[in-house]
Amino acid sequence: MSSSTSTAPTVPLNTGVQMPLLGLGMYKLCGGEAVLQAVDASLAAGYRAFDSAAVYGNEAELGRALKELLPKYGLTREDVFITSKLGPNDQGEGATKGALHSLSNLGMDYIDLYLIHWPGTRGLDVTDQRNPGNRAQSWVALEELHAQGKLKAIGVSNYTPAHMRELMDSCKVRPAVLQVEFHPLERQAELRNVCRESGVCFQAYSSLGRGELLTDPQVVQVAENCKRTPAQVLLRWAVQQGVPVLPKSSNPERIRENARIFDFTLSDSDMGKLSALERGHRFCWDPSQVV
Numbered sequence: 001m002s003s004s005t006s007t008a009p010t011v012p013l014n015t016g017v018q019m020p021l022l023g024l025g026m027y028k029l030c031g032g033e034a035v036l037q038a039v040d041a042s043l044a045a046g047y048r049a050f051d052s053a054a055v056y057g058n059e060a061e062l063g064r065a066l067k068e069l070l071p072k073y074g075l076t077r078e079d080v081f082i083t084s085k086l087g088p089n090d091q092g093e094g095a096t097k098g099a100l101h102s103l104s105n106l107g108m109d110y111i112d113l114y115l116i117h118w119p120g121t122r123g124l125d126v127t128d129q130r131n132p133g134n135r136a137q138s139w140v141a142l143e144e145l146h147a148q149g150k151l152k153a154i155g156v157s158n159y160t161p162a163h164m165r166e167l168m169d170s171c172k173v174r175p176a177v178l179q180v181e182f183h184p185l186e187r188q189a190e191l192r193n194v195c196r197e198s199g200v201c202f203q204a205y206s207s208l209g210r211g212e213l214l215t216d217p218q219v220v221q222v223a224e225n226c227k228r229t230p231a232q233v234l235l236r237w238a239v240q241q242g243v244p245v246l247p248k249s250s251n252p253e254r255i256r257e258n259a260r261i262f263d264f265t266l267s268d269s270d271m272g273k274l275s276a277l278e279r280g281h282r283f284c285w286d287p288s289q290v291v
């Protein structure tokens with residue numbers, strides 16, 4: 001088997017399950033044909049994880065694509081790792097219904113990882129004091145569905161260190177994963193420490209800065225040094241630190257390119273050059289104001 005068709009390596013979660021270090025990001029991946037083509041290229045390139053969400057509107061398309069494509073690769077449902085997320089409009093009393101809706105959209109008996117997408121609630125101001133109660137209620141709902149085996153692992157996304165500490169103090173089931181924006185411009189030192197101390201897997205999103213980091217002169221220079229592409233060095237920078245990544249592409253050639261990150265190593269000097277780009281810059285939403 002060539003390196004480009006090997007299955008991506010995994011990291012252990014605190015549930016005892018292994019999660020792939022590489023998954024296909026699915027934000028803005030819409031339309032049955034586009035999803036089918038991207039999932040096909042991903043499975044062929046060794047991806048075994050897919051990151052969807054209720055708000056992406058593509059859970060049903062992902063479920064249908066997998067049903068059609070898994071047999072083509074001699075795979076079964078157990079061979080893939082499916083993540084989805086509770087939308088901010090279902091935060092609080094709508095959480096059980098929202099999660100069950102994700103399951104029915106996907107057409108699956110269980111979801112491997114289900115995340116609270118955002119610490120706030122749709123329709124409430126970020127400073128609204130009902131936000132903490134709503135996310136606590138969502139967590140209890142996810143714990144119950146986890147106990148029933150419908151959500152194999154549960155976690156959170158876009159939580160700040162304060163949101164994480166609040167959850168750790170009240171939860172019965174510890175979150176398995178925290179998914180946040182992570183790339184050389186936003187290294188999330190404090191959140192990584194919180195995760196390390198609490199046994200939570202820290203997972204990156206927007207590793208390519210939504211495409212904008214691919215032309216950063218320092219990133220381009222490191223890529224030229226090691227004869228790789230800017231996307232590959234950005235993804236390698238994360239996985240070399242043990243951080244799982246979720247590059248999004250709808251382009252089969254780029255999907256393959258983004259999977260070829262486990263057959264080279266960045267030198268300490270190149271890792272350092274990328275890490276030195278830190279300046280607390282985000283390309284996505286900022287949860288720091290959510291109480």
Ligand code: NAP
Pocket residue numbers: 024025026027028051052117157158179204205206207208209210211214231232246247248249250251254255257258284
């Ligand atoms: P990203 O993966 O950083 O970047 C995606 C962009 O880069 C797309 O425009 C894509 O275009 C382009 N691209 C991908 N590979 C490329 C390559 N090799 N060469 C050139 N261009 C390339 O952005 P993202 O979608 O924000 O983040 C990734 C995933 O993380 C999301 O899809 C989602 O699953 C997850 N995420 C989660 C949250 C959250 O709140 N939990 C927030 C953001 C993202 P093409 O499609 O045209 O290739």
